[in-house]
Amino acid sequence: MFRQFFGREPDGNVRIIRRGGQMMFTEEGEPGPKEDIYGDTNVTELNKDLYNSQINDRIEPWIVQFYKPNNDASREVREEYVKFADTFKDFLNVASVNCRQQREVCSQASINDFPAVRWFGEDKGTPPEIFDEGALTAKNLGKWANTMMPDYTQLLQEKHELRKWLDNVKGPHIILFTDKSASPPMWKALSREFKNRTALATVPRCDKTGVFKPPLQREYDVRIPQVIRIDPLDETGKVTEKFTLTLKKESISLWLLKAIALGKKAGPQATFKELSKERLEAGDCGPSDSQFCFLWLKAGADPAVEEATRQLAQKYRTDPIKMMWANVELNPSILDAFSLHDSDATDFFVAYRAKRSRFKVHSGPLRFHELDAFVDGVINGGPLEQKLQAGY
Secondary structure, three states: OHHHHHOOOOOOOEEEEEEOOEEEEEEOOOOOOOOOOOOOOOOEEOOHHHHHHHHHOOOOOEEEEEEOOOOHHHHHOHHHHHHHHHHHOOOOEEEEEEOOOOHHHHHHOOOOOOOEEEEEOOOOOOOOEEOOOOOOOHHHHHHHHHHHOOOOOEEOOOHHHHHHHHHHOOOOEEEEEOOOOOOOHHHHHHHHHOOOOOEEEEEOOOOOOOOOOOHHHHHOOOOOOEEEEEEOOOOOOEEEEEOOOOOOHHHHHHHHHHHHHHHHHHOOOOOOEEOOHHHHHOOOOOOOOOOEEEEEEEOOOOHHHHHHHHHHHHHOOOOOOEEEEEEOOOOOHHHHHOOOOOOOOOOEEEEEEHHHOEEEEOOOOOOHHHHHHHHHHHHOOOOOOEEOOOOO
16 A cells, blocks of 8 residues: 555654544554664765666666565675675676665565665666576576676687688677687777677687697787787787787776777778678679689698788778688589699789689789789789689
């Protein structure tokens, strides 16, 4: 009845007094303390106004404990909750609501038992998740929060996964090598903060001892844990810079901002893309593609050729042409398509007009000036003298 009249939870028991035909409600108040218990900690105490602005209209995740300071269970978990907040303070918003002081907030949140922990995701339209992972300890809270945090990173374990990520996602490309089985909380928090500004990836289950290295750990000379920025031109990406400071969120944030600034200064990112099955099916360099495709058919790593193609891609980054590469060892049939199966060379550079099935193979050194002259000659009307072999 009290809730019906006043629209909130009463403070303790309610006594009804009838006088002269009128009925009055008297709140007797709950026994025990009612002061906030999380002052001067990394837990943010929320009043009604803060709850409305930070939780109801949220734009980022929050974890909130609803408690009563006169409740023994609430006071018993205080130390563990503070420990959890100290660990996650840089990665996550950790808050509390004193339900003796903020009865209306707790009523609207349908809180009946104390303490109660809720996860509020970054989408304010989604209902909160309820903590139900056993005892309310810092360890259990940490595990639960880690599973709840949004992860915008890409998990990478094999070279082909790395190549696909480099080709399809705009950089800067940043990779964390970790011995964990998934992205740690700090990396997830950074992936949300820098979403659509950087491309973050995780190589999990790395071996700190260096004995049982997964494929990508073997590919790069990194300690564990390690964060690196890579250039996507090489088949597995070249290390452009290693993060050498302590792995703290604030330091990495500044480093990522620098990487973004350097990328903007350099202009559009220019690379040769892999001529994959997915790209062909999407129409790139396929039968209906009317643009020139310049194909670098490579057999292995050649630093000089890689540097030449890097410069070439940068120069022609705004031209309506496509620059692709394909590994001839993995796709030997591509050599037959361009009548190159009997050649003694290992790498080739081909100008290809797919819609017309016409192509021309560059002759001479695969160096920037020679390749530049070849590309310039083709796009300015040079004839494509050869025809693609039937069946390709």
